[in-house]
Amino acid sequence: MQKNNTEYKPTIGLEIHAELKTKTKMFCSCKNDANEKRPNINICPVCMAHPGTLPVINKKAIKYVLKVGLSVGGKLADFSEFDRKNYFYPDIPKGYQISQYKHPLVIGGELCGVKITRIHLEEDTARSAHQKGDLADKYSLVDFNRAGVPLMELVTEPVMHSSAEVVKFGEELQLLLQYLGVSEANMEKGEMRLEANISVAKSRSNLGKNLKGLTLILGTKVEIKNLNSFRAAERAIEYEIKRQAEVLENGEKVSQETRGWDEKKQSTFSQRSKEDSHDYRYFPDPDLPKLKLSEIKEFDESALRSEINETPSGKRERFKKDYGIKENDINFYISNIELGNLFESASSNIDKKDFQLLSNYIVSDISSLATDVSKIEPNSISDVIKMIISGELSSRGAKNTIQILIDKGGDPHQIAQKAGLIQQNNEEELALIVQNIITQNPKIVDEYKAGKLSVIQFLVGQGMKATGGAANPSVLKELILKAI
DSSP, X not given: OOGGGGGEXXXXXXXXXXXXXXXXXXXXXXXXXXXXXXXXXXXXXXXXXXXXXXXXXXXXXXXXXXXXXXXXXXXXXXXXXXXXXXXXXXXXXXXXXXXXXXXXXXXXXXXXXXXXXXXEEEEOOOEEXXXXXXXXXXXXXXXXXXXXXXXXXXXXXXXXXXXXXXXXXXXXXXXXXXXXXXXXXXXXXXXXXXXXXXXXEEXXXXXXXXXXTOOOOOOOOEEEEEEOSXXXXXXXXXXXHHHHHHHHHTTXXXXXXXXXXETTTTEEEEEEEOOOGGGGTOEEOTTSOOEEGGGOGGGOXXXXXXXXXXXXXXXXXXXXXXXXXXXXXXXXXXXXXXXXXXXXXXHTTSOGGGHHHHHHHIXXXXXXXXXXXXXXXXXXXXXXXXXXXXXXXXXXXXXXXXXXXXXXXXXXXXXXHHTTOSOBOOHHHHHHHHHHHHHHOHHHHHHHHTTOGGGHHHHHHHHHHHTTTOBOHHXXXXXXXXXX
């Protein structure tokens, strides 16, 4: 950031939308299928807002939102209702969106140290396809397959101050939704979208002594809509912070507005002036019943908790406590569940002191070689680790054995024997080879004796070459030193 921009402090809050993984849409029985490529296939009179149709609430969608609420420590509502959020746009067939305003399903909570304001449920909009070229100004196409899909909206408090904090929160929420099984949260498919509310104001150190004691100074809020990747979110936020700081530095005022992100230009652009809540004319939807959640058995808090599996944060703490491996490896397993399961199963057959060695091979080798982790036998991997520890396999030999295991399967010991990967540890046999190496390389031996200790690696290399890579390099080095 430029020098003059260092005087300004950004404050960021998020609105995150995630499509829920239910079989049907939010208020009708149409299929909820994010993979459907044909336009306007999963539609019916209800989600197309034909006159006389009535919506029916999807109970599974409500349960999913409540599970998310419990997982972040939020307070579940006892009373809730749906409202009509009125605005006219081609992707809203009714002329209003069914959402929640005064009575959301969840209030409060926290994730990654970021306080959550509310989590509520609404219906998604249709998808607009804007034409290109000569047709760009003539018409757009609308696909209503997505219209009416259950959409969870999570709103955070404005407590973040950098794009890095935003990305960390977004990635953790994405993992949580996937662990709970409530959403695929695939951003490439639009199943999870971020909207960032950003304001920039002078930092406390530049406000002067008269403002001492103020706890929060906020600038004018600007919303960036529909950020569909963490990379886009990071770049858009950084650009917008810089843009607002420059506006203020020039003595101008930041306009309260909604902006979009142009990936090609790597800049935000103005879309429309920012609406306030009263602009949407919220009022309770008369076609939907009020919800007294405590009267619905499936929404009982204890029943919901019994259905919640281990969360990413819980798994992170357990791995740290039980396995003591590197933090980067733990985070890798949180994101790669199958490989994490392989690590846990394989670790049950080896000593705790060897857990990190096992993890090294899974993270660096197996993750890059295996296309189907489910076919790998955990016992085979732990056997490879035992063979490394016993000196039967070198690091190179272990990698080759793992490659064959993944490609063809089999017993690690038999694979290593057949491929000639078992290390030679017999000192009597290796001593003869060492003697030949010393005899054939008198100048190198003299250099070592003269103090050039690094040449010992050349002699070890000659020994490895003579044994076809089968010698244990540690034993070989020890025998060479003794012979010299």
